[in-house]
Amino acid sequence: MNTSPTIHSIEAILVDLPTIRAHKLAMTTMMRQTLVIVRLVCSDGLVGIGEATTIGGLAYGDQSPESIKSAIDTYLAPLLVGTDATRINVAMQRVAVSVQGNSFAKSAVEIALLDAQGQRLGLPVHALLGGAMRSALPVLWTLASGDATRDVDEALALIEARRHKVFKLKIGSHPLAEDIAHVQAIRRGLGDDVMLTVDVNQAWDETTAVQGVAALEAIGVSLIEQPVARRNRRALKRLATRFDVAIMADEAVHDAIDAFDLATDAAADVYALKISQAGGLWPTLRAAAVADAAGVGIYGGTLLEGSIGSIAAAHVFAASPTLAWGTELFGPLLLKDDIVVERPVYRDFELQLPQVPGLGVQIDLDKLAHYRRDRASQSVA
Numbered sequence: 001m002n003t004s005p006t007i008h009s010i011e012a013i014l015v016d017l018p019t020i021r022a023h024k025l026a027m028t029t030m031m032r033q034t035l036v037i038v039r040l041v042c043s044d045g046l047v048g049i050g051e052a053t054t055i056g057g058l059a060y061g062d063q064s065p066e067s068i069k070s071a072i073d074t075y076l077a078p079l080l081v082g083t084d085a086t087r088i089n090v091a092m093q094r095v096a097v098s099v100q101g102n103s104f105a106k107s108a109v110e111i112a113l114l115d116a117q118g119q120r121l122g123l124p125v126h127a128l129l130g131g132a133m134r135s136a137l138p139v140l141w142t143l144a145s146g147d148a149t150r151d152v153d154e155a156l157a158l159i160e161a162r163r164h165k166v167f168k169l170k171i172g173s174h175p176l177a178e179d180i181a182h183v184q185a186i187r188r189g190l191g192d193d194v195m196l197t198v199d200v201n202q203a204w205d206e207t208t209a210v211q212g213v214a215a216l217e218a219i220g221v222s223l224i225e226q227p228v229a230r231r232n233r234r235a236l237k238r239l240a241t242r243f244d245v246a247i248m249a250d251e252a253v254h255d256a257i258d259a260f261d262l263a264t265d266a267a268a269d270v271y272a273l274k275i276s277q278a279g280g281l282w283p284t285l286r287a288a289a290v291a292d293a294a295g296v297g298i299y300g301g302t303l304l305e306g307s308i309g310s311i312a313a314a315h316v317f318a319a320s321p322t323l324a325w326g327t328e329l330f331g332p333l334l335l336k337d338d339i340v341v342e343r344p345v346y347r348d349f350e351l352q353l354p355q356v357p358g359l360g361v362q363i364d365l366d367k368l369a370h371y372r373r374d375r376a377s378q379s380v381a
């Protein structure tokens with residue numbers, strides 16, 4: 001008889017948190033962030049937590065917070081409740097057979113299973129993924145207030161505080177000349193020694209991208225992220241071939257199959273991998289393995305997840321054999337408040353990896369009750 005603990009229940013909760021300032025991307029300006037938090041209760045009493053978070057509702061990708069919750073409530077939970085909580089590969093394969101797409105919902109549930117299993121075995125999640133290569137991860141910061149002077153002041157204060165020393169600029173929402181002038185102003189304000197990257201978030205057509213990448217290369221930008229539409233792989237490849245500056249695929253690369261297709265075309269020098277876009281922590285490692293095999297650099301991307309999602313990503317990027325371009329796991333720092341007991345630790349330009357069993361993050365139930373979207377109906381019930 002199988003005496004393994006089973007999955008007793010899975011709850012998906014929408015949580016709305018304010019940001020510390022407006023965060024301007026080409027496709028949206030964020031004033032708050034919505035997290036989808038998963039609580040997975042097992043028959044042995046352990047509770048695993050997970051998170052799937054996107055940017056700007058449906059502005060960034062085709063899975064919204066509401067659709068993620070609905071997929072979990074309506075499809076993933078009924079498939080998994082009553083099944084073995086310890087055989088995570090079996091559980092996720094069961095989901096894969098019956099649920100197409102919906103990588104965010106899959107990722108949140110897989111994280112919660114790994115968290116519970118780590119607690120059960122007394123091992124941190126990175127140990128379940130084969131062990132950490134590094135105990136802390138370099139983290140850049142995105143300057144995206146929309147105002148160059150404010151961005152420069154923000155960056156100088158962060159360097160002084162030893163929190164970040166690499167900065168990503170969000171461009172693409174203004175005419176090219178304005179965006180280039182913005183990058184130049186920040187370059188002048190920070191000096192030539194500070195590493196700058198830019199993210200165009202798909203905003204340029206190829207003609208604009210050729211001019212834009214040339215100008216950014218001349219300014220000394222180190223990495224240019226998703227300059228053209230995610231489906232325009234041929235243009236991405238032409239840019240990667242034409243220019244020396246590293247071109248990074250972000251929206252274009254979700255999982256190992258995308259990684260393989262892009263690598264076959266030599267369409268990008270670097271991949272931004274994101275746990276929700278890949279469909280979980282193991283799928284992220286599979287995409288990383290393809291990148292490694294193809295000689296493509298790996299960058300630990302974010303969808304501005306809160307503390308649970310960012311720490312889940314930290315476990316996987318700590319376990320990745322290579323991580324040439326560092327990470328941008330700064331999501332928790334963009335939030336004015338949080339729903340966890342202890343917020344992640346950023347020190348000496350790095351995010352510290354928890355070494356305790358599971359994810360190493362606990363939900364603050366009072367904060368969760370305060371920020372959950374359905375709090376009105378909860379208090380009536």
Ligand code: MUC
Pocket residue numbers: 025055142144199201250301302303304328
């Ligand atoms: C993206 O496209 O990279 C990551 C950092 C940030 O500011 O936005 C995200 C999404």
Ligand code: MG
Pocket residue numbers: 199201225226250251272
């Ligand atoms: Mg990006």
